[in-house]
Amino acid sequence: MPNGKLVTLRQMQSGQSGKVVQIQGGFGLVNRLSALGIRPGKRITKVSSMLMRGPVTIQAGNTQVALGFGMANKIIVELD
Amino acid sequence: MKILLMGNPNVGKSVVFSRLTGVHVIASNYPGTTVGYTQGFMKLGEETAEVVDVPGTYTLEPTSKAEEIALKMLSTGDIVINVVDATNLERNLNLTLQLLEKGIPVIVALNMWDDVGHRGIHINLSQLEELLGVPVIPTVAVTGQGIKKLVERIPRASSPKFPPRSRDERWVTIGNIIEQVQQVTHRHHTWLERLEDASVKPLTGGFIALVVLVGTFFVVRFIGESLIGYVLDPLFDTLWTPVILQLSSLLGGSGFLHSTLIGNIANGEVNYVESFGLLTTGLYVPFAMVLPYIFAFYLILGLLEDIGYLPRLAILMDTIMHRLGLHGYAIIPTLLGLGCNVPAVLATRILESKRERFIAATLISIAVPCAALQAMVFGLVGERGIQYVAIVYGTLFVVWIILGFILNRMVKGFSPELLIEIPPYRLPLWRTVLLKLWMRVYGFLKEAIPIILAAVLVINILYTLGVFDAIANFTAPIVTGLLGLPKEAVVALVIGFLRKDVAIGMLAPLGLSAGQLVVGSVVLAMFFPCIATFVVLLRELGVTGMLKAAAIMVTTALVVGGVLNLIL
Numbered sequence: 001m002p003n004g005k006l007v008t009l010r011q012m013q014s015g016q017s018g019k020v021v022q023i024q025g026g027f028g029l030v031n032r033l034s035a036l037g038i039r040p041g042k043r044i045t046k047v048s049s050m051l052m053r054g055p056v057t058i059q060a061g062n063t064q065v066a067l068g069f070g071m072a073n074k075i076i077v078e079l080d
Numbered sequence: 081m082k083i084l085l086m087g088n089p090n091v092g093k094s095v096v097f098s099r100l101t102g103v104h105v106i107a108s109n110y111p112g113t114t115v116g117y118t119q120g121f122m123k124l125g126e127e128t129a130e131v132v133d134v135p136g137t138y139t140l141e142p143t144s145k146a147e148e149i150a151l152k153m154l155s156t157g158d159i160v161i162n163v164v165d166a167t168n169l170e171r172n173l174n175l176t177l178q179l180l181e182k183g184i185p186v187i188v189a190l191n192m193w194d195d196v197g198h199r200g201i202h203i204n205l206s207q208l209e210e211l212l213g214v215p216v217i218p219t220v221a222v223t224g225q226g227i228k229k230l231v232e233r234i235p236r237a238s239s240p241k242f243p244p245r246s247r248d249e250r251w252v253t254i255g256n257i258i259e260q261v262q263q264v265t266h267r268h269h270t271w272l273e274r275l276e277d278a279s280v281k282p283l284t285g286g287f288i289a290l291v292v293l294v295g296t297f298f299v300v301r302f303i304g305e306s307l308i309g310y311v312l313d314p315l316f317d318t319l320w321t322p323v324i325l326q327l328s329s330l331l332g333g334s335g336f337l338h339s340t341l342i343g344n345i346a347n348g349e350v351n352y353v354e355s356f357g358l359l360t361t362g363l364y365v366p367f368a369m370v371l372p373y374i375f376a377f378y379l380i381l382g383l384l385e386d387i388g389y390l391p392r393l394a395i396l397m398d399t400i401m402h403r404l405g406l407h408g409y410a411i412i413p414t415l416l417g418l419g420c421n422v423p424a425v426l427a428t429r430i431l432e433s434k435r436e437r438f439i440a441a442t443l444i445s446i447a448v449p450c451a452a453l454q455a456m457v458f459g460l461v462g463e464r465g466i467q468y469v470a471i472v473y474g475t476l477f478v479v480w481i482i483l484g485f486i487l488n489r490m491v492k493g494f495s496p497e498l499l500i501e502i503p504p505y506r507l508p509l510w511r512t513v514l515l516k517l518w519m520r521v522y523g524f525l526k527e528a529i530p531i532i533l534a535a536v537l538v539i540n541i542l543y544t545l546g547v548f549d550a551i552a553n554f555t556a557p558i559v560t561g562l563l564g565l566p567k568e569a570v571v572a573l574v575i576g577f578l579r580k581d582v583a584i585g586m587l588a589p590l591g592l593s594a595g596q597l598v599v600g601s602v603v604l605a606m607f608f609p610c611i612a613t614f615v616v617l618l619r620e621l622g623v624t625g626m627l628k629a630a631a632i633m634v635t636t637a638l639v640v641g642g643v644l645n646l647i648l
Contacts, residue, residue, distance in 0.1 A: 014281070028143070031247065035138035036172040036501055039251065048281040054399040055408065055498045057280045062167045062199060064276065064504075066395045068407070068497025 009056060009075040017045040018077040025074045033075075036040050044077065056068065081131040083122075083234065084153055086179065087163035088172050089136030090503050092191045092380065094118075095221035095512075096163055097133035100231065104519055105133060107512070108385035109503050110412065112136065112430035115146050117153060124234060130156070138171075140178045145429045147352050151364055159185045159237045161230070166190045166218065167199050173254045176212065180242040186214045187237035187256075189230050193218035200265040208261045213240030221508060272505045279392040280502070291394050292389060302453065303376035311485075312368040321350050324360060336546065340540045353460070354589040361558050361585060362536040365456075366529050370581050371521070373455035377521040379513075386508035386516075390415065391500055398498050404484025405439045405491060406431070407498040413440055417448035419520070421613040425620055435493040441617060442487065442629045445609040446636055447480035449580075452528065457601050458586035464594040471648075472601050479640055527612065528579065535578040539571070539586070548574075562638060563599055564645035566590055576604050577611055595648030599641050606637040 004018060012018065020042050023030050033039060037060040047057040047064065049072070056072040058065055085093045085100075087112030098104050101120030107113060118133040137150040154160075160179055164172040179186050196203060207217045215233045219226035245253065278284040328345050331338040343355030352364035384390060398408030409430055417424030421444055428440040449457070461468045488495075536617050542548050548571045552559075556567040563569075568590055576583035587600045609617060610628065618626045 031139065031141060032143050032499055034247065034251065035171070035174060036499070037168070045278055048285070050285075050395065050399060051282050052399050054282075055395050057395060057502065061170060062201075063171060064280075064502035065409075065500070066280070066391070066398075066502055067499045068398070070497050071499060 004020050004078040004080060006076055006078055009044075009058065009072040009077055010049070010069065012046045012077060012079070014048050016079060017043060018079040020075060021078045022076040023072050023074060024076065025071070029071065031076065033067075033071070037061050037063055038067075038075070040063060081124070081127060081154060081158050083131045084134050084157035084160045084609055085130050085131065085163060086134050086160050086175070087136060087191075088138055088165060088168075088175060089501065091136065091163045091165040091172065092221045093136060093163045094133055096161070096189060096191065096219065096227070096230075097131060099221055099224055099227045101131050104515060106516060106519065108382075108390075108516075109388035109506055109508075110385065110391050111503065112146060112409075112412070112427075113385075113502050114427055115149075115429040117149065122231070124231070126242040129234075131397045137175065139175060140182070144432050154179075154182065154184070155363045157184065159234065160186065161189055161234070162186050162219075163189045163191050166192050166196045166203060167201060169201075169203065170254055170258045173257060174250065177242060177245070177250050177254065180212065180214070180240060181244045183239050183241055185237040185239045187230070187233060188212065188214055188216040189221075189226070190216055190218045191221050193226065193249050194220045194223075198270075200267040202265070204261045208257070209256050211260065214238050222512060263288055272507075276392075276502075276505050280387070280395050284577060285392065285396050289393055292384070294392070296384070300373065300376040300380055303379070304373040304458070307372035308368060308459075309376065314370060316352060316364060316368055320363075324350050327359070336540075336544060340537065340543055353585060356536060356539060356586075356589070358533055358536050358540075365581055365585050366525070368533050369585075370452045370455045370528070371524070373458070374419070374451050374524050375517070375521055377451045378517050381415065381419060382513045382520075386506065386513055388503040388505050391502050392403075394498070394500065395502070402495065403488065404443065404481070405488030405495050406436055406484070407495060409498060409500055410436065410440045414444060414448055417444040418449050418451065418454070420452075420524070421445055421448065421609060422616050425613060425616045428620065432496050433493065435491050436495050438621060438625055438629070439484065439487045439491060439495075441621060443480055443484055445629065446483060446606045446619060446633050447476045449476060449605045450610075452524075452579070452581040453584060453601075453605055456581045458648070460584060460588055461594075461597050461601055464597060468594050468598050471598050472605075475598075475602050475640065475644065476545070476605060479636065483636060484502075487632075518575065520604050528581075531611070532580050532582055533581045535575055538578070539575060539582075558638070562645070563603060563641045565592070565596055565600055569600055572600065572604060573607055577608055577614075580610050588602075595644075598648060601643045602644060603641040606633060606640060608633055608637075 020040050045059040047059055049056040053069040055066045055068055085097050087093050091420050094105045094107035094114050099125055100122045103120035105118045114135045120131045121128050122131050134150045135146040139145040142148040142151050162176050215236050218229045222365045237239050279288050328342050341357050341359050343357030344359050344631045352360050394408035397411045401408050413424045413427035416427050424444045425441045428437045431437050457472055552567040552570050555570045557566050559570045560567050572586040
């Protein structure tokens with residue numbers, strides 16, 4: 001059972017870190033995200049999000065990735 | 081033998097390619113710089129091997145057109161040099177394992193090896209080699225370190241025949257490999273990393289973007305104007321004018337040959353802009369009006385590319401670009417378009433859907449003026465006052481927004497969301513920045529000057545034959561009635577199909593008012609792409625797509641030109 005609070009990537013605050021527990025998307029999205037190092041079990045840190053439903057930037061390992069607001073809503077993270 | 085360079089986007093394949101073949105290709109610090117493929121040759125012992133720089137791909141299950149090209153290339157190769165970003169080993173191994181499953185001989189170039197230490201990463205090379213079953217050579221492509229060894233080991237590329245795995249199994253395997261070969265130690269943030277974070281936060285990022293864009297505009301203009309005012313104009317005046325005057329009197333001061341080579345000379349003065357001779361306007365336009373701005377623009381663009389700023393601008397622009405049916409990454413082809421529309425249209429391949437590529441390419445060819453055209457606008461319209469230049473830019477920008485908005489409503493389908501890797505900021509190496517600048521400037525000289533000279537020649541011949549009068553009379557209702565320009569201005573529109581810079585130059589002798597000059601410049605920018613852009617548009621959009629885009633161009637240009645005519 002997860003110990004931390006579960007939130008979507010969109011709900012995370014900038015600067016918070018956590019572990020990806022689930023990606024609620026189709027095969028295509030899961031495939032593209034995992035290729036960029038975002039998949040269940042990986043630790044990520046939210047760097048920033050743009051105003052007006054703009055993209056979210058996260059740090060995953062040594063990579064920074066920017067992804068759309070809708071995608072960020074489909075990524076479930078267990079906060080540290 | 082055919083060697084393929086493959087790897088994730090932005091790992092330095094193009095730099096490795098240049099090192100191996102001596103063929104220089106444009107390399108930058110953002111994913112998706114290479115969208116087509118480049119071939120070159122290298123010596124491999126006695127043999128000559130073909131080397132192909134394949135666009136970057138994260139997986140062999142393609143998600144964009146550039147990745148589709150990569151997958152198609154794979155079946156044609158004999159050996160793959162898999163370029164891997166050593167600072168992102170885990171993610172990069174995903175492609176490596178997929179390549180190994182394909183059974184093609186692979187050799188790994190572990191690139192950016194110099195960065196590994198700074199980032200607190202330790203990689204056990206011999207163990208990685210053993211686990212993968214293929215040679216692994218650490219390289220620093222930008223300095224050339226490790227390239228010689230890589231070449232020596234190419235014959236030892238091997239195919240360990242990994243069994244095909246499911247996606248999840250593959251990640252488990254990668255996880256095991258990483259656990260055995262890589263150690264990461266904690267370290268503090270550097271100032272570059274702080275700047276990286278600040279660049280993608282709404283407030284600080286917006287401020288940085290504003291500084292960068294406004295700064296770019298003024299620096300480009302400053303460099304361009306200084307080169308013209310202090311170097312090129314004096315050169316033409318002191319060295320070239322006496323030659324022209326001498327030649328003019330040799331040719332007797334008139335006749336077909338005189339007007340073709342030199343054009344009109346009044347009172348012993350050479351008017352380089354208006355005379356329209358091959359040796360006067362034909363040389364002055366490309367060298368003294370356009371080249372300085374090409375130089376200045378590509379210098380600054382190259383710096384921004386190599387620092388790695390452009391993807392961050394994409395994040396900031398994403399929300400706006402979605403209104404235009406695009407996502408933020410489309411800002412990169414758009415910025416390239418401010419240099420030349422040809423590479424810009426090619427760069428739309430980094431966008432995922434056909435719909436986005438159509439919208440982006442159409443918007444670029446209508447509302448994004450190339451450096452050559454902008455240089456002429458600065459030169460000719462700028463003489464009448466900077467406010468008129470501002471009207472030209474303002475109009476094009478508004479058209480870009482409104483037309484994008486309309487296209488987003490009209491073109492079927494939806495635009496996917498942004499999903500991009502943001503490269504780290506890197507301090508650009510002067511050598512690579514200047515090399516890239518030279519390639520682009522040389523490309524301009526090689527491709528533009530023959531067309532400019534041809535355009536000037538065609539103008540002279542058609543004038544002598546009286547063809548332009550016939551066209552001008554035929555189109556007078558539109559040109560005069562709708563756009564409020566003298567009927568001769570249609571000549572510029574026709575020549576605009578060859579080169580926009582020469583075309584704008586043709587407006588100079590018509591004695592236009594400032595308002596008419598603005599209308600002429602805007603219509604020329606939007607009306608129809610130049611021949612070089614036309615060819616790539618046709619290739620990228622297909623015949624139907626091109627016809628649609630052309631209809632949009634002509635309509636928009638006439639509507640906007642008509643409205644401007646009423647206002648000004």
